[in-house]
Structure formats: structure tokens, C-alpha cells
Amino acid sequence: MGQNIPPVNDRSLPFKAASLVRDTRYAKKFARITSGIFILLFLLLFMPWTQNIRSSGSVTTYLPQDRPQSLQSVIPGRIERWYIREGQFVHKGDTIVRISEIREKFFDPKLLERVSDQIKAKEGSQSSTAAKVSALAQQISALQKEKVLSLEKARNKVKQAELKILSDSAELQAIRVDMEIARVQARRADSLLKRGLIALTEQERRNLKQQETTAKQVAVENKLLTSRNELINANIELGSLEAEYSNKISKAESELNSALSYLYETQAEIAKMNIDFSNLSIRSSFYFVTAPQDGYVVQAKVSGVGENIAEGDVICTIMPSDPSLAIQLYVQPMDIPLLEKGRKVRLQFDGWPALVFSGWPNYSFGTFGGVVAVIDNFDTQGKYRILVVPDPDDTPWPEQIRVGSGTFGWIMLKDVPIWYELWRQFNGFPPDYLGTAKVSTNPVDVKSAGEKKKPGKSEEKE
Numbered sequence: 001m002g003q004n005i006p007p008v009n010d011r012s013l014p015f016k017a018a019s020l021v022r023d024t025r026y027a028k029k030f031a032r033i034t035s036g037i038f039i040l041l042f043l044l045l046f047m048p049w050t051q052n053i054r055s056s057g058s059v060t061t062y063l064p065q066d067r068p069q070s071l072q073s074v075i076p077g078r079i080e081r082w083y084i085r086e087g088q089f090v091h092k093g094d095t096i097v098r099i100s101e102i103r104e105k106f107f108d109p110k111l112l113e114r115v116s117d118q119i120k121a122k123e124g125s126q127s128s129t130a131a132k133v134s135a136l137a138q139q140i141s142a143l144q145k146e147k148v149l150s151l152e153k154a155r156n157k158v159k160q161a162e163l164k165i166l167s168d169s170a171e172l173q174a175i176r177v178d179m180e181i182a183r184v185q186a187r188r189a190d191s192l193l194k195r196g197l198i199a200l201t202e203q204e205r206r207n208l209k210q211q212e213t214t215a216k217q218v219a220v221e222n223k224l225l226t227s228r229n230e231l232i233n234a235n236i237e238l239g240s241l242e243a244e245y246s247n248k249i250s251k252a253e254s255e256l257n258s259a260l261s262y263l264y265e266t267q268a269e270i271a272k273m274n275i276d277f278s279n280l281s282i283r284s285s286f287y288f289v290t291a292p293q294d295g296y297v298v299q300a301k302v303s304g305v306g307e308n309i310a311e312g313d314v315i316c317t318i319m320p321s322d323p324s325l326a327i328q329l330y331v332q333p334m335d336i337p338l339l340e341k342g343r344k345v346r347l348q349f350d351g352w353p354a355l356v357f358s359g360w361p362n363y364s365f366g367t368f369g370g371v372v373a374v375i376d377n378f379d380t381q382g383k384y385r386i387l388v389v390p391d392p393d394d395t396p397w398p399e400q401i402r403v404g405s406g407t408f409g410w411i412m413l414k415d416v417p418i419w420y421e422l423w424r425q426f427n428g429f430p431p432d433y434l435g436t437a438k439v440s441t442n443p444v445d446v447k448s449a450g451e452k453k454k455p456g457k458s459e460e461k462e
Contacts, residue, residue: 045419057329066323147245161231168224369394
């Protein structure tokens with residue numbers, strides 16, 4: 001080190017460069033710097049490196065109702081008036097457009113009133129039919145009671161005829177006995193008269209009594225015959241009454257069933273007319289197309305006034321004012337087994353300046369944190385979609401991002417040494433399960449995703 005260096009202009013050296021080579025001060029300093037760099041690089045190989053999966057996607061919404069919605073017409077009609085302009089903020093229930101009817105069966109301006117009158121008329125007919133049904137039911141009940149009484153009366157008459165026959169039969173038997181006695185007495189009187197034991201007058205009296213008894217027997221026989229005829233007539237009348245009342249009751253029941261059938265038909269018609277009235281009432285509310293939720297009118301698909309639109313045609317598109325933003329990223333199928341819900345993600349939004357160190361997310365600038373919330377179970381054109389929502393432990397996403405803008409993301413996996421990551425990348429191996437997982441332990445508040453400021457009064461609908 002203390003060795004004297006000959007001057008540059010020493011004539012003993014043939015070349016100037018040779019004298020410079022012999023000066024070791026610069027060589028030792030260069031060796032120290034190079035050794036330090038190599039030692040630093042060697043130490044850097046043992047620093048932690050976060051494995052990640054790179055993917056691109058776009059901004060969407062976590063909830064389906066927060067995505068752009070196409071406002072459609074429920075009924076066909078003709079545009080009469082617009083109440084909004086494109087880009088205007090509307091509240092839920094605000095009128096977008098008014099349409100009129102184009103179907104001739106709905107042209108009548110008093111259609112609801114006339115249908116209501118028809119319903120009232122049918123209800124009056126229903127009341128009358130119901131009264132008729134009630135009257136017929138009462139008539140049938142009265143006929144059944146009258147039938148019972150009439151049949152009981154006829155049965156009593158039959159019994160009376162049977163008893164009268166028994167009485168007349170007994171009387172006839174008694175007359176026959178008297179007739180036999182009178183005949184015997186008359187023969188005796190004739191015999192005694194021939195002997196001269198009795199007077200002629202006594203014999204004539206006994207013959208007269210025989211004749212009277214004979215006359216009574218004929219009368220009683222006629223009476224018995226009359227009683228038997230009365231019994232036959234009573235039985236005939238009993239059968240006739242049963243047939244008569246059965247006919248009357250059957251006829252009344254037939255009229256009752258007809259009235260009930262008409263009543264049920266009337267009730268069905270009233271129900272159908274009530275349905276038509278309700279449908280017309282609801283249809284009249286569709287003449288005014290209203291906003292389903294708060295949002296901005298971004299596109300009007302139909303222009304002008306007087307243009308006809310069909311059922312289901314898109315009138316305009318509404319973007320909800322306060323959507324729950326999320327990022328949809330598409331990853332390769334080989335990376336899906338490495339993912340799970342809650343895994344950390346770093347995001348870079350289009351138009352937002354960023355300085356990214358993918359392996360050192362804590363030192364990246366201009367990136368924002370996210371958490372995997374949804375992993376699809378089926379592929380989309382060879383890739384699987386995942387939804388990323390804001391990380392509650394990280395900086396909120398910028399308010400300026402909009403649905404549909406591009407995004408680039410790094411899905412954070414395991415912490416491994418740099419030498420291992422270089423070796424993996426050099427050999428083309430996929431990330432593995434070594435190291436510590438980057439998984440969020442806090443619950444994700446999806447409603448806070450991409451929370452927007454409410455529009456001011458100047459932005460709201462006038």
C-alpha cells in the first residue's frame with residue numbers, strides 16, 4: 001500500500017497505459033463496490049415476495065339491482081310526452097314518459113265506468129236470482145211439509161174406510177143371523193097356522209118381519225160394498241197424492257237447480273268482469289312509465305313524440321345513483337384452486353396513475369385494496385370470473401370510477417423468498433401453497449363498495 005508509484009512521465013516505462021494499470025487503488029475500490037452489490041443482491045434473494053395472479057377486468061356492481069337497467073314499456077302505446085332529458089337524475093317513482101293506447105278495444109275514455117256499470121247490473125241480476133233460489137227453496141220445503149200432511153190425511157182416510165168395512169161386515173153378519181131367525185119363525189108360523197094353533201095375523205106378522213130382515217140384509221150388503229169402494233178410492237187417492245207431490249217437488253227442484261246454475265254463471269261472469277276491471281285499472285297506471293329507483297337517465301332508446309312502441313320495447317336506460325361497486329376479474333382455470341373468498345387483491349384503475357411493485361404491495365403507489373367475494377363455478381370463454389369488493393381495512397376506492405371502466409388486478413397469494421419466486425418463474429411452475437396466505441379476517445361491507453355522493457339539488461330533477 002505504501003509502495004511508491006513512478007511518475008507518469010517516467011522514461012523507464014515504454015507506455016503510459018502500463019503505468020495506469022499498475023495503480024491498484026481504483027481496482028480495489030471497484031472490487032469492494034462489486035462485492036457489496038453482489039452481497040446486497042444475495043441478501044435480497046432471501047427477502048419475502050408475495051406471489052400473485054395477474055388479471056384484467058372491469059368495474060361492475062356487486063348487487064344485480066345496482067347495474068344499468070333497461071326501462072321497458074309493459075303495454076304497447078304511442079308516446080305522448082317526455083318528462084326527462086338524458087343525463088338527468090330521477091328519483092324512484094318520477095315519471096319518465098307518458099304513452100296512450102293504440103288498441104281499439106281500449107279507446108273508450110269511459111271504459112272503466114262502463115265496465116263498472118256492467119258489474120253493477122250483473123250484481124243486480126245475481127241478487128234477483130239469489131232471491132228466486134231462496135223462494136224456490138222455501139216452496140220445496142212447503143211442498144214437502146204439505147205432502148207429509150196430505151199423505152197422513154189420506155192414510156187416515158184409508159184406515160177409516162177399513163174400519164167402516166169391518167163395521168159393515170159385522171152388521172151384515174148380524175143381519176144374516178136375524179134373517180135366519182126370521183125365516184125359521186116364518187116356517188113355524190106356517191106350520192102352526194095349518195094346525196090352527198096361531199092366528200093368521202101372527203103368521204102374517206112373522207112373514208113381514210122376514211121380508212124386513214131380507215130388505216135390511218140387502219141394504220147392509222150395499223153399504224158394505226160402498227165401504228169397500230171407498231177403501232179402494234182412498235188407496236187410489238193416497239197413491240195419486242204421492243205422485244202429485246213428487247211431481248210438484250221435482251219440478252220445483254228442477255227450477256231451483258236451473259236458478260242455481262244461472263246464479264253460478266252470473267257469479268263467474270261477475271268475477272271475470274271484476275278481473276277485467278282490475279286489469280283495466282292496472283293497465284291505466286302503465287300509461288305513465290316511472291323510474292324504478294334513484295338514478296341517472298343515460299340513454300333514451302326512443303326519440304320524439306307520437307312514435308309507437310311495442311310491448312317490452314326499451315324506452316331508456318337508468319344507472320342507479322348509489323351502486324355497490326365491485327370488480328370482475330377473469331383468471332385461468334389452473335389458478336382457481338389457489339383462490340378462496342376473502343383473499344386480498346390489489347387493483348389499478350384505468351386513468352388512475354400508479355407505481356406498482358406486484359411482489360411488494362405495501363410499497364405500491366396508486367393501487368387500491370380489494371377482497372375476493374365471489375368465485376364463479378363455471379367458466380366464461382375459458383376463464384373463471386371472480387368478483388372483488390373493497391377491502392374494509394384499506395383505502396376506499398376513488399369516487400371517480402364508473403361502471404364499465406377497465407381494471408388491472410393482482411390477487412395476493414403466499415409470501416415466499418425472492419430466490420424461490422425467481423426459481424419458480426424460471427421453470428414456469430405455478431404458485432404453490434408455501435408461505436402465509438393473504439386472507440382478510442374482517443367481514444366485507446359490500447354496501448360500502450364504491451359509495452357515491454348523493455347528487456346535490458342542482459343535479460336533481462327540476
